[in-house]
Amino acid sequence: MQKSPDLSPWLAQALPRIRGLEPTATYGYAGELLHDDGRSDMDAHGARVADLVIRIGEALLAYGAPAEESVAGMLITAESFGLSHVEPSVTLHSVYVSGCAPGVLTPVHASRVIRKHATDFRTLARIQDLVSAISTRQVSLAEARKGAAVILDERAPAGRWARLRFPVLTGLVAAGAGLVFGGKTVESLSALLAAVAGALLCGVLGRHGVPAFYRYALAAMPAGLTALAVHELVPDTSSQAIVVAGVLGLLPTVTFVSAVQDSLTGHYLTALGRLFDATLVFTAVITGVVVVIGLGAMVGLDLPMSPSITHGGFTGSATVGVIVFAVAVAARSRARTQDRLPAAGIALGGYSVLVGLGALGFSSLAATAVAASTVGAAGQVLARRRRGSGIALVVPGMAPLLPGGTLYLALTDLASGRTPAGVGGLVHVAGVTLTLAVGINLTGECAQFLRQVRGAAARRERGGARIVS
Template structure:
């Protein structure tokens, strides 16, 4: 039984681990299982964990006759950081293997979250620009469209970074991002230069959509964490509404100034060949992973997974299968292979999954819906249908990936019991956990070996005297 001091240190460690995971987009089921696994390994069995998206709470009562120990921690909204997520995931695995104790784990965790990155901020900004350039390639844009999309992304990242430093809510950051992308594209389109404004705006919409946590929201809903799922869905809808407000505001300003607003036709999905789609998707996915501080060793596998997924989606779509079903099957492939790829590259599956589905985000449908809605009249109904199609694609992406994780992850021993209790796959945290029986046997064997070693050293000392 742990002393009160050790128990409080363990609770604090679990809460800090959960904060990093939850703020990086991990599902509530993954965070709960990871926190309970760490607590159990450090001597606290049957600890209670409560997650409500903006806060974490944990309590432990070793004996009904003693008061319960508990603590809570607020989860601050932070930018996606897959480097810290990966390092914390490795620390959790070392804790579960019995390599580090609570004091060493606390010291290492503090060093992880307080240490900066070897990736310069200007390089991250360049990564966002390269990501939008990859999306422009994927959409079939020429050199001017690609360059303009990259320039817009760099400006948007600079502006949003400045707003984030001033603690502006993410909704206003999305509004400004959508407005900057639209006004810049329409401004260049008003010049004699021949540029497809729609593709530029679409590329930047996908950039703004990439950081929205649809994946974690749907995973929480499927695994029974409805309060957290509702909060994440509300955050996602607000962020998307910010993009819509920014783009529609830009379109309204351009219309009031007499600038012609180009509209994408319904058949615009046939923009690019499969090969160029794969190339653009690979560039966009790997650049997004780079901009979110993913380890460099995983960038090439992410590019390959994204290129294959978009090719699968395109081939199925050419067979006259609906857009939602085609991206759902491609997302299923991402979920199936991400577990194996992440295990070989020593990163959580979430680091592979999210960048790989970024090129399939429904930026095109959102832009079409907005331009149709901005015209009013008879175009209102097609605009609403385009927005509904965008929502269905987003849901298909998230549900397809999670189904792939359900199929791919083997459930064994203690991990199987945890998964059955939480009813969900693991996108963060170890799946293969050493059982308590094996752990006790290992500790008894180590204690017996130490006793034998001590006895042998005593005997040798007595013989020498």
């Protein structure tokens, strides 16, 4: 009797296997019986399946999915088309799979190097939908290969907007962040201009092959230069809002959060790769800003050494800033249009929790943990209702929770020669970001735990019913 497909979401379906929660006897074969289906060349069939699996794994990892989700997508795809003894694996820059086609003794192997990563939630969602269709046997192998080719071989947009899209959206990210971190119209517009200039500079250098450290160090300098100029011309401005908002679009927050998530799920090589990548970019951004502020201090252009506020509270401008911030992050990450307003609502809820707990006297770590858990839970609930991934909702939702005031204080300490205080501030920033990452990941793990408990209880009930009968 042919096995009926499992209609549960493909990620929840694969996680027990990936985490070793099922007996090893189930690891050999999970797809349809394909031994006698009219195809005489199972070697060629296995090669076609392996090629599709590699393309899907590469796309999932390259466009922003965590390592565990990428492995799950590869496993489900391979087994849905009949491969047995499937062993997928990923690192930050490569994907690999091996498996056996029906009736073939020699395993098929495939691997690919990932040379470029880009946060593209729209393409990621299309790949996830394709994996979902594969897992429920809605498409044939030929249709799945054609669908993957349509998605992944699509020609990139051309024209002036295609070149300016990322810098403009980065500027809007900075404009929203400027309002979130206590700035007004002048500070928001100044941060917008600084971020656009930095993103344009980073893009030009990247197209000429300049290494990431130098690109991001130079791209961070316009934020410091703009803050110095505006503070000199308009002394009453909130300099910390300009500096922090101007560099937030450059900070590798998503990479750091993904590194924490990969380490928590046991993908340590990928986690280390992401962590080193994030640390390099973070160090470059800090270096660029500190150099500018330090040089400004040498010529008598001093910025205030401590921020007056860390967030804008519950003011109208801060609320507008949170919405602009989240929507701009979602748009820059190419999230689907229908995901942008929900992401803004999640961001507003998380920000309200953060500011409210801060007003009640909670520490920044405790307030961030609760706010991050709120964002993660809301993203999981919405994603569950849509039977998809919550990453496109959670990433924009967490953006306003970043510790901007602490970051500014650490930068000014480093620029003024107070190295121990500056390093301590950066450690605190890293601690808050780590708390943010763990809090966001916690809700997903709780949901997975509850699914496992319910599944185990259901299996026990079915076993008891069979014994009674």
